[in-house]
Amino acid sequence: MGSRTKALLLTALISLITVLASTTCQPPASPEEPSSRIVIEPSALMKHVKALASLGSRVTGYAGCKRAADYIADVLKGYGLKVVIHKYSAVVPFDEGSSVRVLINGNKYTFTAYSIWPNGVNPSPTPPGGVRGPLIYVGRGRLKDFDGKDVDGAIVLMDYESGDNWLNAVKLGAKAVIFIGPSHVPPYVESLKKFLDTPINFPRVYVTHEVGERLKELAKRGAEAVVISRMRWREVEAENIIGILKGEIPDTILLTTHYDSWSAVPALASSAHEAIAPAYLLELAKALSRTKPYRTIWFVFFSGHWEALVGPREFVERFYFGPEVANGSFKPVMLINIGDLDPEGTGLQLLRGGAGTLYATTSNAGGITLRYAWVVKKIFTEYLMNPELRREIKSLVGVEPSTYVRDYFTNLMYWGTEQFPYMLDSEPAEMTRGVAFTIQSAYASKQWLGSPVSDLEELSEEKLELLKPQLV
Known part of the structure; x- marks a missing residue:
């Protein structure tokens, strides 16, 4: 009209x-x-x-x-x-301040992150020191995107426009997922698929598109990451x-x-x-x-x-x-x-x-x-x-x-x-x-x-x- x-x-x-x-x-x-x-x-x-x-x-x-x-x-x-x-x-659910720390070649980089909506009643906070593991990038998070990568114990970097494929990371033993924000407004259904009604304890954070591009570069160089998610009910x-x-x-x-x-x-x-x-x-x-x-x-x-x-x-x-x-x-x-x-x-x-x-x-x-x-x-x-x-x-x-x-x-x-x-x-x-x-x-x-x-x-x-x- x-x-x-x-x-x-x-x-x-x-x-x-x-x-x-x-x-x-x-x-x-x-x-x-x-x-x-x-x-x-x-x-x-x-x-x-x-x-x-x-x-x-x-x-x-x-x-x-x-x-x-x-x-x-x-x-x-x-x-x-x-x-x-x-x-x-x-x-x-109140985000009290979340972050991603990247460790590589003795250097440390800290990036602002934002916690994802809770899974049911579980806001999935990390321990105070966060969760640590190798940083790997898996694109849209399809099963084929994990081929050749050691996912167990890793911190998974994934595109936001990936549906609920973050559950693949959960099934394969990842410690946390970092979503890379798109450079445009994503479809509503993408946001609906980033959390569950089931209260599983799995930290998920979001970084802006610019930060995500930087993290992708660091992941290629074999960096480790520490994810700190401080989401609490308030x-x-x-x-x-x-x-x-x-x-x-x-x-x-x-x-x-x-x-x-x-x-x-x-x-x-x-x-x-x-x-x-x-x-x-x-x-x-x-x-x-x-x-x-x-x-x-x-x-x-x-x-x-x-x-x-x-x-x-x-x-x-x-x-x-x-x-x-x-x-x-x-x-x-x-x-x-x-x-x-x-x-x-x-x-x-x-x-x-x-x-x-x-x-x-x-x-x-x-x-x-x-x-x-x-x-x-x-x-x-x-x-x-x-x-x-x-x-x-x-x-x-x-x-x-x-x-x-x-x-x-x-x-x-x-x-x-x-x-x-x-x-x-x-x-x-x-x-x-x-x-x-x-x-x-x-x-x-x-x-x-x-x-x-x-x-x-x-x-x-x-x-x-x-x-x-x-x-x-």
């Missing part, structure tokens, strides 16, 4: 939120009247994306995540919103950031997203693509902060997405079941989560459940169709039938706006258009049997997920033009 079509679909997303958080008791526009449009410029999005992607790893509990929380809070305060910091505890303080735009009544619409990120190398997780959604919500908060809404609006930025939704879960536990609900000062009417916004996607999808919760709700979530009926009606029979919107899209691509928007509000095993298992920040709220769903790009491969290599260079204002919500 071209940039103009995608842009109008994002217009639909923005305008839907505007309708649901109407500035008056009445609908903002009749079907025959154009509703107000919010313009969010790619340059504004890119400014936030660059800022968030430059803060370091945004894995929950890491310094970059805290800096991102501070950045978001400062921006929301600048809009004049009341900012609430919701703190909670989470347990995360209980950390994490934060959800809430910006409150007070309305005339306590009925509250929550607009949410997550600002943390993930990588198979947790110390290197600064994803620029994952920063698009929080950048978008910041700009949406800016636009809506200039209005006086009838209903109260909460702009919520979650951390803890990648830790089994611990941030959204703790938020729901605190606020959906808190004293404010009991005394009537906070009434959550609906939660709309902004999921992954990918410029390469085609259309929008509305999702209520992910790969985990749908298994729990397929048989006992009666009333789903009825619960979401009014939302579907508002979107598909009212808003997307707006004559102005229909004319604009038809004039550009000759199709109805509903062609590129699809809902998955069902108790069947639908995964939307996602090709990998996924989690939604809206799921904990949805499981309270309230109305909560996620809007995100459809038919997007999202190969940038989980990358230890910065993807910032893959984004630009021109690329984000695909997400521009207003053409004229």
Whole structure:
């Protein structure tokens, strides 16, 4: 789909939120009247994306995540919103500093390394002095790549784009594996294959492409290496950031997203693509902060997405079941989560459940169709039938706006258009049997997920033009 079509679909997303958080008791526009449009410029999005992607790893509990929380809070305060910091505890694998030491001809060279995500509950730390052995390079780690090499007791140097071939090194008796980072953003599946659910104790570290090339040279010369991996489980303080735009009544619409990120190398997780959604919500908060809404609006930025939704879960536990609900000062009417916004996607999808919760709700979530009926009606029979919107899209691509928007509000095993298992920040709220769903790009491969290599260079204002919500 071209940039103009995608842009109008994002217009639909923005305008839907505007309708649901109407500035008056009445609908903002009749079907025959154009509703107000919010313009969010790619340059504004890119400014936030660059800022968030430059803060370091945004894995929950890491310094970059805290800096991102501070950045978001400062921006929301600048809009004049009341900012609430919701703190909670989470347990995360924390890289306390890893390294590779190379010994050759009486010389010693030390290189920075980064620990890989744990195997199940086992972070596979090395003894304090590390593990030592001959350094051998095996390319992609296929069995034939080990031919003629003495692997037992060795430190194996392997390309990152090698699938799960590191298990060949384990089977052949290696002491540790060093992954050489690529010079480009690797496919998501590569990151998923660098760890197991099985808690085997096997140290794995990552080095940058430049360091890897140096290690390959040293391996050719018969060097020995010492791998030190200092990955530990750590209980950390994490934060959800809430910006409150007070309305005339306590009925509250929550607009949410997550600002943390993930990588198979947790110390290197600064994803620029994952920063698009929080950048978008910041700009949406800016636009809506200039209005006086009838209903109260909460702009919520979650951390803890990648830790089994611990941030959204703790938020729901605190606020959906808190004293404010009991005394009537906070009434959550609906939660709309902004999921992954990918410029390469085609259309929008509305999702209520992910790969985990749908298994729990397929048989006992009666009333789903009825619960979401009014939302579907508002979107598909009212808003997307707006004559102005229909004319604009038809004039550009000759199709109805509903062609590129699809809902998955069902108790069947639908995964939307996602090709990998996924989690939604809206799921904990949805499981309270309230109305909560996620809007995100459809038919997007999202190969940038989980990358230890910065993807910032893959984004630009021109690329984000695909997400521009207003053409004229």
